[in-house]
Amino acid sequence: MTTPVLSVRDLTVSFPSEAGRVDAVRGVSFDVAAGRTLGIVGESGSGKSVTSLAVMGLLDENASIGGSVTFDGQELLGKSDAQMSKIRGNGIAMIFQDPLTSLTPVFTVGDQIVEALTVHNPKLSKRAAWDRAVELLRLVGIPRPQERVRSFPHEFSGGMRQRVVIAIAMANDPKLIIADEPTTALDVTIQAQILDLIKTAQRETGAAVMMITHDMGVVANVADDVLVMYAGRAIEQAPVDELFADTRMPYSIGLLGAIPRVDKTEKTPLVPITGAPPLLVDLPDACPFADRCPIVTPECRAAEPALVTVGGKADHRAACIRAEEIRAGRIDGGPVYPVPEVPASRFDEVPRDLREPTLEVENLTKSFPLTKGAFLKRKVGEVHAVKGVSFDVREGETMAIVGESGSGKTTTLLQIMDFAPQDDGDVRIVGTSVADLKHAREERALRRDVQIVFQDPMGSLDPRMTVFDVVAEPLRTVGTAAKDIGPRVDELLDLVGLDPAHSDRFPAAFSGGQRQRIGIARALATNPKLVVLDEPVSALDVSVQAGVINLLDELKGRLGLSYLFVAHDLSVVRHIADRVAVMYLGSFVEHGDVDEVFDDPQHPYTRALLSAIPVPDPVRERTREHIVLTGDLPSPTDTITGCAFVSRCPLYQTLDPAEQTRCETEVPALTGRDGVHVNACHYR
Amino acid sequence: MTSRPIPLNDPDAGDDTTTPGSGHDAPERKRLTKWQLYSRRFARNRPAVAGVVIFALLVAFALFGSFFAKYDHVELDFLALSDPPSPEHWFGTNNSGNDLYAMVVVGLQRSLLIAVVVAVGTTVLSALVGTAAAYFGGRVERVSLFVIHFLMVAPTFLLLAMMSNDSGGDWKVIALVLILVSWFFQARTIWTMSLSLREREFVHAARYMGVPGLRIVLRHMIPNIGSLLVINFTLGVVGAVMAETGLSFLGFGVKLPDVSLGSLIGIGASSISSAPWLFAFPAAALTLLTVSMALIADGLRDALDPTSAAGGRA
Ligand SMILES: Nc1ncnc2c1ncn2[C@@H]1O[C@H](COP(=O)(O)OP(=O)(O)O)[C@@H](O)[C@H]1O
Ligand code: SF4
Ligand code: SF4
Ligand SMILES: [Mg+2]
Numbered sequence: 001m002t003t004p005v006l007s008v009r010d011l012t013v014s015f016p017s018e019a020g021r022v023d024a025v026r027g028v029s030f031d032v033a034a035g036r037t038l039g040i041v042g043e044s045g046s047g048k049s050v051t052s053l054a055v056m057g058l059l060d061e062n063a064s065i066g067g068s069v070t071f072d073g074q075e076l077l078g079k080s081d082a083q084m085s086k087i088r089g090n091g092i093a094m095i096f097q098d099p100l101t102s103l104t105p106v107f108t109v110g111d112q113i114v115e116a117l118t119v120h121n122p123k124l125s126k127r128a129a130w131d132r133a134v135e136l137l138r139l140v141g142i143p144r145p146q147e148r149v150r151s152f153p154h155e156f157s158g159g160m161r162q163r164v165v166i167a168i169a170m171a172n173d174p175k176l177i178i179a180d181e182p183t184t185a186l187d188v189t190i191q192a193q194i195l196d197l198i199k200t201a202q203r204e205t206g207a208a209v210m211m212i213t214h215d216m217g218v219v220a221n222v223a224d225d226v227l228v229m230y231a232g233r234a235i236e237q238a239p240v241d242e243l244f245a246d247t248r249m250p251y252s253i254g255l256l257g258a259i260p261r262v263d264k265t266e267k268t269p270l271v272p273i274t275g276a277p278p279l280l281v282d283l284p285d286a287c288p289f290a291d292r293c294p295i296v297t298p299e300c301r302a303a304e305p306a307l308v309t310v311g312g313k314a315d316h317r318a319a320c321i322r323a324e325e326i327r328a329g330r331i332d333g334g335p336v337y338p339v340p341e342v343p344a345s346r347f348d349e350v351p352r353d354l355r356e357p358t359l360e361v362e363n364l365t366k367s368f369p370l371t372k373g374a375f376l377k378r379k380v381g382e383v384h385a386v387k388g389v390s391f392d393v394r395e396g397e398t399m400a401i402v403g404e405s406g407s408g409k410t411t412t413l414l415q416i417m418d419f420a421p422q423d424d425g426d427v428r429i430v431g432t433s434v435a436d437l438k439h440a441r442e443e444r445a446l447r448r449d450v451q452i453v454f455q456d457p458m459g460s461l462d463p464r465m466t467v468f469d470v471v472a473e474p475l476r477t478v479g480t481a482a483k484d485i486g487p488r489v490d491e492l493l494d495l496v497g498l499d500p501a502h503s504d505r506f507p508a509a510f511s512g513g514q515r516q517r518i519g520i521a522r523a524l525a526t527n528p529k530l531v532v533l534d535e536p537v538s539a540l541d542v543s544v545q546a547g548v549i550n551l552l553d554e555l556k557g558r559l560g561l562s563y564l565f566v567a568h569d570l571s572v573v574r575h576i577a578d579r580v581a582v583m584y585l586g587s588f589v590e591h592g593d594v595d596e597v598f599d600d601p602q603h604p605y606t607r608a609l610l611s612a613i614p615v616p617d618p619v620r621e622r623t624r625e626h627i628v629l630t631g632d633l634p635s636p637t638d639t640i641t642g643c644a645f646v647s648r649c650p651l652y653q654t655l656d657p658a659e660q661t662r663c664e665t666e667v668p669a670l671t672g673r674d675g676v677h678v679n680a681c682h683y684r
Numbered sequence: 685m686t687s688r689p690i691p692l693n694d695p696d697a698g699d700d701t702t703t704p705g706s707g708h709d710a711p712e713r714k715r716l717t718k719w720q721l722y723s724r725r726f727a728r729n730r731p732a733v734a735g736v737v738i739f740a741l742l743v744a745f746a747l748f749g750s751f752f753a754k755y756d757h758v759e760l761d762f763l764a765l766s767d768p769p770s771p772e773h774w775f776g777t778n779n780s781g782n783d784l785y786a787m788v789v790v791g792l793q794r795s796l797l798i799a800v801v802v803a804v805g806t807t808v809l810s811a812l813v814g815t816a817a818a819y820f821g822g823r824v825e826r827v828s829l830f831v832i833h834f835l836m837v838a839p840t841f842l843l844l845a846m847m848s849n850d851s852g853g854d855w856k857v858i859a860l861v862l863i864l865v866s867w868f869f870q871a872r873t874i875w876t877m878s879l880s881l882r883e884r885e886f887v888h889a890a891r892y893m894g895v896p897g898l899r900i901v902l903r904h905m906i907p908n909i910g911s912l913l914v915i916n917f918t919l920g921v922v923g924a925v926m927a928e929t930g931l932s933f934l935g936f937g938v939k940l941p942d943v944s945l946g947s948l949i950g951i952g953a954s955s956i957s958s959a960p961w962l963f964a965f966p967a968a969a970l971t972l973l974t975v976s977m978a979l980i981a982d983g984l985r986d987a988l989d990p991t992s993a994a995g996g997r998a
Pocket of ligand 1: 406407
């Protein structure tokens with residue numbers, strides 16, 4: 001075997017804090033060889049980023065670091081800042097989640113690529129450097145690179161900036177590329193492009209890649225080897241196929257079981273990992289996962305299990321004393337995690353046609369005026385955020401709207417929540433048209449029936465109110481008697497799985513998943529018929545997300561709720577929804593029963609979206625066809641005469657000129673089997 | 685990223701949510717209201733409690749100090765002109781023979797009253813106008829901003845100083861004047877801060893629950909600028925004492941026979957070398973007043989802070 005490019009041994013990092021010493025990384029060892037990709041996965045706070053920052057020598061001054069980091073034959077720990085920045089400039093490239101942090105706002109992207117090129121190769125002439133910069137921008141898929149090379153970072157979209165960062169990384173001709181959640185802030189179609197690009201960059205430069213992510217799908221897609229981190233330690237380490245096929249450590253098993261799968265039809269409940277990761281202060285000498293592990297034994301708490309080889313394979317190691325008993329996620333003939341039960345809904349037996357609609361939306365439209373000038377605002381155009389959207393949601397049903405950011409999902413929800421009267425359409429909530437609302441009193445009465453849960457569980461709870469007051473607010477608003485409020489709040493908190501004894505705390509005392517449960521409890525307070533959810537789980541870690549998704553499923557069955565659910569994560573949608581609509585630039589391009597749409601996607605955009613999602617199965621990832629869309633979402637200010645998807649449509653590329661003209665000039669309508677599965681493409 | 689703060693929640697409040705509907709056994713449980721929480725947190729802060737004690741003593745002194753006084757503050761003791769502190773006149777006398785102890789008691793009363801009335805008045809008025817303008821937007825916002833901006837450029841202080849002068853130094857008129865000349869600066873700051881507040885999701889959430897607008901302003905907007913209001917209030921107390929001193933110095937303030945700390949300090953300052961006690965005692969009272977307010981403000985800010993080290997608990 002060749003010598004690894006990067007070799008980390010017993011890396012420890014700790015920070016002083018008010019509560020004591022925080023041991024963020026506690027003895028991590030790994031190697032990355034040239035041309036190979038190591039995926040590091042784990043929940044937030046598990047020490048992934050600190051590990052990568054330690055390798056790059058970018059940790060805060062107050063961090064104490066131990067162990068050894070050898071890069072290209074030299075020891076990096078103990079090097080001065082100046083030496084480190086030289087090494088970084090010369091052989092290590094970094095790609096962060098927020099590309100803006102790695103780009104200097106006052107220089108053009110060309111300047112920054114040229115700088116990287118000349119640092120690495122001082123003999124390069126200025127001309128040649130600029131030519132190479134343009135070449136690199138073309139390679140990473142920036143359209144019109146000749147012009148864009150003179151643009152500043154803020155003139156690019158998030159995905160485009162990430163490409164520029166990759167271009168700079170490639171200019172460095174690095175031996176090691178460290179990517180820390182490089183696609184977390186991006187939409188799936190852009191994520192697919194960026195992952196492809198990182199692979200291209202790796203091929204071009206032969207670099208070793210360290211890919212840090214929380215997404216098991218991304219790992220399955222890019223990694224050769226995987227390191228699972230928990231509480232600052234590596235708790236399982238194996239080649240990617242081995243890890244997914246024969247997972248040994250309960251935490252890794254939990255991570256995999258907690259993710260909804262876009263490629264699975266049957267709806268089994270997700271298995272959440274209960275509890276929270278331990279605080280990294282004064283950790284006892286015990287398995288750090290013991291409090292959350294479903295198969296914990298007293299011996300687990302006797303000493304912290306070492307990372308040792310399992311199953312007689314030299315390259316598969318796990319830190320669990322029961323690892324040898326576990327085979328492929330099962331122990332003693334049963335699954336490691338007991339599968340939770342989701343109660344059936346009383347609507348399960350009722351055909352859709354016979355259920356009452358709780359929400360009917362007809363031709364919903366919303367445009368924002370586009371103004372220019374700081375003082376005298378002139379209207380110079382309109383942004384058509386939502387264009388003629390129609391759908392209905394029936395009792396006991398979950399309707400999901402999916403789409404990339406900027407597609408108009410949130411605007412659609414807010415229009416409904418605003419009870420905005422429509423010029424040429426209607427919004428009816430449980431049979432009442434919002435156009436008929438005359439008095440504030442009538443409006444308030446209708447608000448009982450429809451409640452909302454927001455994306456950001458912190459932002460939607462007033463930080464100055466105790467949880468009791470938060471949940472009591474809708475009750476007080478509808479005039480519930482004071483003596484009934486206390487018991488009702490307790491009942492609601494209990495319903496969402498929180499301890500009512502904690503209701504005198506402030507939201508800041510709760511974790512993200514718990515806060516989202518508080519938000520759900522508040523939404524349910526008035527016994528609404530329809531709950532509108534805007535990306536309710538996208539801010540949560542996967543293991544916590546699973547718990548919230550199961551809760552939503554369960555509440556729907558138990559209380560007979562309808563959900564209108566907005567998300568960009570198609571796996572979550574497939575898991576939770578009965579009906580789904582795919583939104584692109586303010587319109588639905590495909591709409592129907594969830595299994596119809598996911599099993600037989602018609603519209604080229606839906607197909608691309610589905611194929612862009614990495615599934616947590618390395619074998620399938622390798623064999624699956626990936627449609628990588630080119631380009632970004634067009635600006636919503638552009639006037640589009642024909643199909644909105646024409647600029648990115650792969651099918652359009654294969655059509656003959658006459659057919660292409662139709663795409664460009666005629667707006668496609670939603671056609672197909674009405675009420676079951678429709679799509680808006682002329683040729684599908 | 686590197687120095688991620690440790691989550692303040694204790695492990696048992698981690699994500700270990702229980703099985704939904706498992707029926708928590710909590711038979712007789714007292715729920716702390718948010719005010720109980722705040723006062724517990726405040727009580728743990730030693731300097732803040734000291735501030736309250738000092739402030740309480742000052743108030744007690746202002747209210748009951750006259751019971752121990754041997755003289756009335758207008759009474760003249762011709763046998764003791766410009767006397768230093770003595771058993772007869774604890775704080776000494778001025779050149780007309782007024783007992784300084786009695787004058788400080790009355791002066792403190794006046795100053796406290798003016799300061800508290802002014803600080804409460806400006807804080808309440810500016811908070812209501814500022815947050816309501818931001819929340820309601822539209823016409824409410826335009827009209828409020830117009831009034832604020834007009835007052836900012838108009839020579840209000842001069843006009844109102846004349847008005848108070850006409851009233852013959854009545855403290856109520858002076859207090860009103862001070863409220864009217866200071867509320868709009870604060871209202872403007874509060875409006876700017878509330879602009880971002882009105883876009884916060886919890887404000888939207890309340891609106892979508894059907895909570896009426898005014899109640900959203902009172903329940904969600906104003907409490908969330910609480911720290912700012914506390915600072916404004918404290919500075920308002922200090923500022924009002926100072927402003928009243930300034931008015932007195934210009935001859936527009938409290939007039940004899942009525943006295944305030946401001947007018948006493950003004951008089952005392954002119955004879956600081958010959959009769960330093962005339963300056964020292966009122967100045968000491970003023971200092972104690974401002975220091976106690978500062979300590980109280982600090983304590984309040986920490987107690988009201990949802991992210992304080994107490995981690996959202998008492
Ligand atoms: N207040 C606004 N003013 C102008 N444009 C807006 C405003 N709000 C949203 N938009 C535009 O409407 C489109 C849809 O936005 P949004 O509904 O937030 O998308 P999503 O929820 O899918 O991320 C975007 O192009 C966005 O820029
Ligand atoms: S060592 Fe014990 S507690 Fe830790 S993961 Fe293994 S079985 Fe679970
Ligand atoms: S109508 Fe044309 S451009 Fe639009 S999705 Fe169909 S093939 Fe593509
Ligand atoms: Mg959105």
